[in-house]
Amino acid sequence: MSAVLIIEQVLNGLQAGVMLFLMAAGLTLIFGVMGLINLAHGSLYMIGAFVAAAVAGATGSFLLALAAAMAAAAIAGAIVEVAVIRRLYAAAHLDQVLATFALILIFTEGTRAIFGSFPLFLDTPDVLSGPVTLPGGIQYPLYRLVLIVAGLAVAAGLGLLIARTRIGIQIRAGENDREMVAALGVDISKLYTLVFALGAALAGLAGALVGAIQSVQIGMGEPVLILAFVVIVIGGIGSIKGALVGALIVGLTDTLGGIFLPELFKLFMEPSAATQTGASLSSMSIYVLMAIVLLYRPTGLFGARA
Amino acid sequence: MSREGIVNAVLLVGFVAVAAWAHFAGEPFTITLATRAAIFALAAVGLNFALGLGGLVSLGHAVFFGIGGYAMGILAFHAQNYTPLMEWPFAIPGTKVMPIIWLTAIVTAALAALVIGLLSLRTSGVYFIMITLAFGQMFFYFAISWSAYGGEDGLSIYIRNGFPGLNTLVPIQFFGICFVLLCAVLWFVSRMERSPFGLMLNAARQVPHRVETVGLDPQRAKLVAFVISGAITALAGALFADLNRFVSPTMFSWQTSGEIMIFVILGGVARLCGPVAGAALFVALEHWLGDLSDYWHIYLGLLLLLIVLFLRGGIVGFLAGRARAHD
């Protein structure tokens, strides 16, 4: 196995991880500030992808598509927050799970009703298509490289937003003591809507960005949502840093496991059986990783110790 | 008889009445619907035990439903191909006998629940929800990649498995098997709720530190509840596979976990027959709304939202009033 392949796969893993981060960051933020588990976060991802595909199809502009995806997801998020989610903050987790599960059903079927059951395609913009040559002569798709950079930039921006701005201070205060924030005169319900919309916009952005390298289809959000949950369990609930580290770990494990486990098994098994066993095990690898983290740090790598 | 007792009796008698009517009216499809509802109800009774009594919000019960399904699929697959399940260290043949399949399903699922429970119960709250969901997804992807048993396409079983003394190919007889199992499990669960174990589990949900200070282990109580719960849901999974004569990774999917939970909520959490009411309503909605619109999940979603936001306690809660402490 060549070094080129390894580097390529590491980059692929980073790219997957960074996109997962965009999902996990919103989820963990919403949980940290509002104490809400939002299963419908995957639907916002899907909305982002569909809107991006539709807008790109109509206008031909990828940037416009991205902006529209974020705006649509944020608006959908804000509407859902005001109409439904707001009533659930004080509710039991079970009620939150069910209500947001109901939202998945509504969003999924609603999208199917509007766009039909067939996948849409979102092309990467021309300027970003094609490979670039990295140092060492490695050819790598430019678009994926841009995803990595863009994702890391969003992560940095989010970090700054939370560390430096007024909104960030309110968010951090909201994580620690809701009543205190309200007592300080912050309009708590506006803050919640804003945080929810921010998380939704990140999910929409991820959906649109990933939509250009995978097909845009009904139900695309939930597998990513569940991966994002694994990220949060590994990283620790409520921690943006944990979400980033967890996302990169999961992205790399998932990508590299799929390539290297079959190779590993070929060392002592016949090729077809090795491919089979390797594929089965690699599909389980991130969950095994999650189990190991649970054994040693039940509250995640960066979670508050219970 | 309490009001809830009357609601329960009406529900169960209603099941029998619908199936009997369909049998004499020559409507086998309706019997199949009733069978489907009874099996879903059984799966949800399993979840309700962990959720209602133990407070364990498991969004991964598809794992056990799927294990039940694959226990049936794998055993019957080997039996219909006349290949042994394994040859070493000792030969195990496949089987087409339902009780053996059920037992395999229950034992396998109990083991899986033990491992998943040991890991997931290290945490609680939202973590528990996410972890159970994630383990469900793990089994889903594993089933997809397990090409020996059909991978993504699943396994078809040509002839429904048999039960000694009955002809399971006759719809009403297979319904009878499922319904009797449902009633037996309901009875067993109602006994467990009042047993010393049930008392401990009930308290472990409400005030775990109290259970600890009387010298009992609340976490172990929850773990045992999770194992029992998984075993019940696996039994339902084996029956479901037999109803369709087909298993596929879909049984392991997160949608399946969500649906099992919907049965519980529609009917009423922690109510003995809540899952029965919920599953019956779900199958009815699926049938009627599914006929009306391809997008019936939208209406299901709206209904679910209304129940969560405005009708706490589900159908049984609505009909029978607030739950009473067991005496």
Next chain:
Amino acid sequence: MTEPVIELQGVSKSFGALRVSDAISLDLRPGEIHAIIGPNGAGKSTLIAQICGTLAPDAGTIRLLGQDVTRLPARARARMGLARTFQISALAMEDTVLQNAVLGALGQAGTPWRFFRPALKDTALRSAAEAALERVGLSDKAATVTAELSHGERRQLEVAVALTLKPRAFVMDEPMAGLGAEGSRTLTGFLDGLRSEAPILLVEHDMDAVFALADRISVLNYGQLIATGTVDEIRADPAVRTAYLGEDA
């Protein structure tokens, strides 16, 4: 002197830089009520948590009936006969009063892994629970759902559950909290008679009750044990007057 029922030696616990228990040594002897007092934040609750096993000390040993239990979990200590009542009632609110008491009896019997016969039809469990309810005067409330009890009745039920454990020692965290004058007097009388059954380690803010009941008093301040003695000794102790009662007391 008879062997102490509970014995702490050099028990220390810190949260970061904050020493909540600073090398605390004290004991509870048979037949006595030993009160622990101190201002809010003195470390009383964390000390109780360490004695009962819900919090592990950083250093020191805790003995129960002569046996080192420092590393044992709370439920093991409960099984040895340590009965705790909580400051904020820890009761299964959806269950009946009788069910709460039966839970205690079940813990005492140590037979929870029975899945079939109704717990309330087990005569041994039921009579142990009913006897405890009788003693605290809650018999006529046995079938009531706990959430519907008054605050005072919940305090009584807390004590009843402790009684079902047939304890060798009681650890009570502010049993008088929130009781009116009348309720406090009744409970004081009840605890007074209880000490012959098993000694009581009593954390309490109600000074009337403490002075009426305690054989000995220990005073905690900022995690340190500043004095232990009889009621009169504590009243006279200058360090206590300064730290706790206030100089003008």
